[in-house]
Amino acid sequence: MEAEYLDGLNPEQRIAVEHFEGPILTLAGAGSGKTRVLTTRITHLIHEHGVDPSSILSVTFTNKAAAEMRTRIRRLLGREPAGMWIGTFHSIGARLLRRHAARLGWTPNFTIYDADEALRETKRTLERLRHSPKRWNPKAVHSAISSAKNQLVAPSQYEKMAADPFSRIVAEVYPAYDAALREQNAFDFDDLLVKPVELLRDHEEIRLAYRSRFTFVLVDEYQDTNHAQYVFLQLLTAGDDAGNIMVVGDDDQSIYGWRGADIRNILDFEKDFPAARIIRLEQNYRSTGRILDAANAVISRNTKRKGKTLRTEAGPGDLLTIVSTLDERDEGDWIGSEIEARMRRHPDVPLRGYVVLYRTNSQSRAMEEAFRRRDLPYQIVGGTRFYERREIMDALAYLRLISNPRDAGAFDRIINYPRRGLGDTSRAKLLEWAAQQAMTPLEAALRADEHPDLRGGAAQSFVTFAGMIQRYTALAAHIGVGELIEKLIAEIGMVDALRDEGPEGADRIENVNELIAGAADFDARADIDEEDRVEDATALDMFLQKVTLLTDVDRHDPDAQAVTLMTVHNAKGLEFPVVFIAGMEDGLFPLARAFDEPDTLEEERRLFYVAITRAERKVFISHARTRRRAGEVMPGRPSSFLDPLPKHLTDELTTPGLERARHAGETRWSRRDPVTGAGSLGYRDRPRTSGRSPRFEGSDDGVYIDYSDAQDAPRFVKGERVRHPQFGRGVIRDLSGLGQELKATIDFDTIGRKKVVLRYANLQKEL
DNA sequence: CCGTCAACAGTTTTT
DNA sequence: CTGTTGACGG
Numbered sequence: 001m002e003a004e005y006l007d008g009l010n011p012e013q014r015i016a017v018e019h020f021e022g023p024i025l026t027l028a029g030a031g032s033g034k035t036r037v038l039t040t041r042i043t044h045l046i047h048e049h050g051v052d053p054s055s056i057l058s059v060t061f062t063n064k065a066a067a068e069m070r071t072r073i074r075r076l077l078g079r080e081p082a083g084m085w086i087g088t089f090h091s092i093g094a095r096l097l098r099r100h101a102a103r104l105g106w107t108p109n110f111t112i113y114d115a116d117e118a119l120r121e122t123k124r125t126l127e128r129l130r131h132s133p134k135r136w137n138p139k140a141v142h143s144a145i146s147s148a149k150n151q152l153v154a155p156s157q158y159e160k161m162a163a164d165p166f167s168r169i170v171a172e173v174y175p176a177y178d179a180a181l182r183e184q185n186a187f188d189f190d191d192l193l194v195k196p197v198e199l200l201r202d203h204e205e206i207r208l209a210y211r212s213r214f215t216f217v218l219v220d221e222y223q224d225t226n227h228a229q230y231v232f233l234q235l236l237t238a239g240d241d242a243g244n245i246m247v248v249g250d251d252d253q254s255i256y257g258w259r260g261a262d263i264r265n266i267l268d269f270e271k272d273f274p275a276a277r278i279i280r281l282e283q284n285y286r287s288t289g290r291i292l293d294a295a296n297a298v299i300s301r302n303t304k305r306k307g308k309t310l311r312t313e314a315g316p317g318d319l320l321t322i323v324s325t326l327d328e329r330d331e332g333d334w335i336g337s338e339i340e341a342r343m344r345r346h347p348d349v350p351l352r353g354y355v356v357l358y359r360t361n362s363q364s365r366a367m368e369e370a371f372r373r374r375d376l377p378y379q380i381v382g383g384t385r386f387y388e389r390r391e392i393m394d395a396l397a398y399l400r401l402i403s404n405p406r407d408a409g410a411f412d413r414i415i416n417y418p419r420r421g422l423g424d425t426s427r428a429k430l431l432e433w434a435a436q437q438a439m440t441p442l443e444a445a446l447r448a449d450e451h452p453d454l455r456g457g458a459a460q461s462f463v464t465f466a467g468m469i470q471r472y473t474a475l476a477a478h479i480g481v482g483e484l485i486e487k488l489i490a491e492i493g494m495v496d497a498l499r500d501e502g503p504e505g506a507d508r509i510e511n512v513n514e515l516i517a518g519a520a521d522f523d524a525r526a527d528i529d530e531e532d533r534v535e536d537a538t539a540l541d542m543f544l545q546k547v548t549l550l551t552d553v554d555r556h557d558p559d560a561q562a563v564t565l566m567t568v569h570n571a572k573g574l575e576f577p578v579v580f581i582a583g584m585e586d587g588l589f590p591l592a593r594a595f596d597e598p599d600t601l602e603e604e605r606r607l608f609y610v611a612i613t614r615a616e617r618k619v620f621i622s623h624a625r626t627r628r629r630a631g632e633v634m635p636g637r638p639s640s641f642l643d644p645l646p647k648h649l650t651d652e653l654t655t656p657g658l659e660r661a662r663h664a665g666e667t668r669w670s671r672r673d674p675v676t677g678a679g680s681l682g683y684r685d686r687p688r689t690s691g692r693s694p695r696f697e698g699s700d701d702g703v704y705i706d707y708s709d710a711q712d713a714p715r716f717v718k719g720e721r722v723r724h725p726q727f728g729r730g731v732i733r734d735l736s737g738l739g740q741e742l743k744a745t746i747d748f749d750t751i752g753r754k755k756v757v758l759r760y761a762n763l764q765k766e767l
Numbered sequence: 768c769c770g771t772c773a774a775c776a777g778t779t780t781t782t
Numbered sequence: 783c784t785g786t787t788g789a790c791g792g
Contacts, residue, residue: 062782090782115781189782259781360779365783382781416768423768551782569780591779607780630778631783 003047005040005076016279017041019246020049023273025222025266026248029310030295030613031286031575034248038218039069041246042084043076045216054083057214057236061221063088064554065573085214085531089229091549093192098534098545100199100206108534109541111186111404112548116388118142118188121409125177126169136169144170145177149190150226150260152197164731184440185406193228200235207235215244221572222249222269226260234272245273251306252299255569255607257599267306284310286575286616288317290649294619295612297644302602310613320612322642322652323622327633328363328583330657331624332370335580338620339376339563342578349617351377353577355564357611359589362629363582367565377562382570385552391498391508392515396544398488399481401442402472403540411441418497420465426458442466468492476540482520484540489516519543568611579615581608584623585636608641625658722746723764 009017013033016026017040028034042058045051060066066086073081085092094112101108113121122142126133144167148158155175162171181188187195200207217237219225225233237243247269254263270276284292292310299305325331339354356367361383371378386392394417400410416422433451434444448454448462468491476484489495489512498505498512521527528542553570564576583589590604612619623638654662720732730746 088782192782255780256782258779362778385781419769421768425768549782567780593779603780628783 003044005043005047009036009040010283012279012281012283013037013040015277016246016281017044019277019279020045021244023243023269023276024246024279025269025273025276026246026279026281027306027308028248028250028281029284029308030250030253030610031284032281032310033283033285034220034281035065035069035072035573037281038220038246038248039072039076042069042073042081042218046077046081051216052083053081054085055213055215056081056084056086056218057092057216058084058086058218059089059092059220060086061088061224061573062551062553063091063549064551064556065220066091083531088549089225089232090189090192091546093196093232094187094545094549095532096196096199096210097187097192098532098537100203103203103206104195104199105182106185106187108537109185109404110545111184111400111407111410112192112545113181113186113188113409114388114548115189116393117409118146120412121180121188122173122177124412125173125180128180129172129176131169131173136166140166141170141173145174146188146190147260148174149194150228152194152228152231166731180408183406184408185404186409190228193226193232197228197232197235200232210236211238217243217245219245219247220249221253222247223251223254223263223266224249224256224261225265226256226262228260230262230265243273250308251304252302252308252606253572253610255572255603255610257603263304267304280308282308282310284312284613287312287613288314288617290316290319291612291615291617291619294320294645294649295609297646297649298605298612298641299609301644302605304599304602318618319651320619320621320645320649322584322638322645322650323620323655324638324652324658325622325624325655326658326661327624327626328366328628329370330655331582331622332366333373333657334655335367335582335620335622336370336374336376338580339578340374349577351561351563352558354580355566355571355574355576355578355614356580356582357566357568357571357614358582359568359591359607360583361567363588364565367582371563371565377560378565379557379560379562381556381564381566382552386511386514386555387547387550389508389511391494391512395485395489395494395512395515396547398469398472398492399485399540399544401469402476402484402488403538403544405442405469405473406440408441411445415441415445415462415465418493420461422458422461422465426454426462429454430462442469446470476538480520480523481540481543482516482523485516485519518547522546568607571614572610575614575616577616578618578620579611580620580622581611582622583627584621584639584642585627586639587634587636588627589639590641605641608639625661 006014006017010033013036016024016037019041026034026037028037038058042056045056046053058066058069060069066088070081070084070086073084085095087095097104097106097110098108101110119138119142122145123133123138126136126138126141148170153161155171155178158167158174159171162168181191200210214236217233219233233245237245247266249266251263251266254261254266257263270278287295289312292312296309323331323334325334335356339351342349342354343351358364358367364380364383368378368380387396394414397410397413400407401414404410412427415427430444430448430451431441433439434441437444439447443466444451445462446466448459448466451459454462472484472488475487494512495509498508501508522543523539527546528539532542553566553574556564556566558574568581581589586592589608590601594600594604621642624636626633626635628634721729722732723729724746732746
């Protein structure tokens, strides 16, 4: 007798679902039902093969995906898959660390430092080592440390490879930064991957225990795994053909190379597991025909891919509409008006069926303003995330210090917030004393009255503060997190402090209230996985660790009656009936810097492919004639990514705003240049650029940027050594800007980091 | 110690 | 254009 859950699977899906033992790679195109394959296979393993759920480890890309999969499995199975581990690499890493914290020298109530706190710690470390954070950009230093960690390069190894001055600074900061984290009983995001690898690598009995427990490992979005994650999986699965590992992914949707994701992981899976079975899911259940044809046309330009063509049984559907707009404001207005118009014509598509996708978060601003003007409900995913808002981080810093008294970052953040008369001077005195006496900042504060020279008022303030934190630490063992935050916020007078800040303080108060509500909800639902329970960890510890790992997508409410605004990155895995892709201009999508590196350009193209394939029924692609970027008005031309779109799949239109501007412009232009000016402003009549190469064509009407100059100038690449007439020798760290404005960020051997405009700099390649 | 103002740097994507 | 940092005076 066959289980019902197998009904309706296509032959390929069915093979993947029924696969029992041994490695298997499932290349799942966009919309090919991979989540269904994963959940059904897990169900099948448990139901049909009698696999104990606690033998299953399933890795997802977001917490939300994990929660959804668990729910679906519960439904298919008719019971809770108790003991199954499902979560992101980071949350699974955190769980392992919590269970074995002592092995590594941490305690289970460790703090997870988010990006912001990690950056602050980097800066503090630089200062401690007497390096100026002005000369050596803390962000760059931290990002170098982060990449090193993701490549599993330990401080000692890094030290050996550090040749240039910048790397030598990093080599110095890296171990000191790690030591500071250890002292504070903290991990950063990257540690959540790196430390579990160390744990499994260096402790055989732990490695063997987990290997024998997790006999079935499933990994979603495998194309976006980095080296540390790869090694983590190898350690867990023994890394040979005996392992029952299923990876699901799509090389065409690999969009996290900048974060260290290594597309070779998926491309080389067959080399790693020679016996691997390979299944291709090319049947798409999401989009109509023309959308898929367009997506296929775009992605076929990439060279580094396994090759895969999506097909659908749905009809051809609508054309993709390419919209020319005047500027970003006009673009937002047009999108808003089109949504309103479609709402009237297609009442079956609710507001939540619309999404606006863009390349960079800064584009959300114009959209937001346009939607506000029209009173169109929207929800923004990403950008300044909830848990990254200042007031939320302040409140959380209190909780962190209460949960983990060694957290110096938290101490630093809140010691004078709200104001308690403890400025830089008193703080510096206390911290110096603390370091001398080998005390944590909080311990020092508690004994501040013993400090040799601290103003009496300040000393008293420190003692009161530390006493309060201690009281809450004791309290945290007995009351719920919601109640704890509520009491705390009241005691420190945070609401009053925010109210004094003026109008935007009201929003912040709202956010704080939302945090309290969230915590109360956490208490009410007893939102702790049994597998996460460890001795000596309080509900507060669990709450904090969970909250830091939440992403914005996790907070996205798919049922809200609102248009969704988000970056293409955030849209991965989601689908919408109607998709707007905004800002489709060269230099923005793809970003300018991508033109220097073929691999990056391919990644941008995959990103565009991801954007198109989010759509079920309709795609709009808009670009603006001019766009304000960092206060400057920049001219733009339609993205060269549009070039491969066959004419028969698209139609083009111009917004009324651009139409008006064009008429006004023609009169002006024709006076100046009656021959070439008239009618040439609109590229609608202009032949499509060939798009055979990423090389730009020259401007044809004076409005688009002339890129041809950039081709003649010497071309520089990142990492290249150069010589500057004034600043001497250095290494190019970064390139930005376009054409005439091309700028290079250079780490000079003698004077550190500087940004120069290539046009003026007269840079030479160093021989 | 704290508020104000000018100067300045920074804009890619995120766990 | 915006958020952050530094200098200065109360």
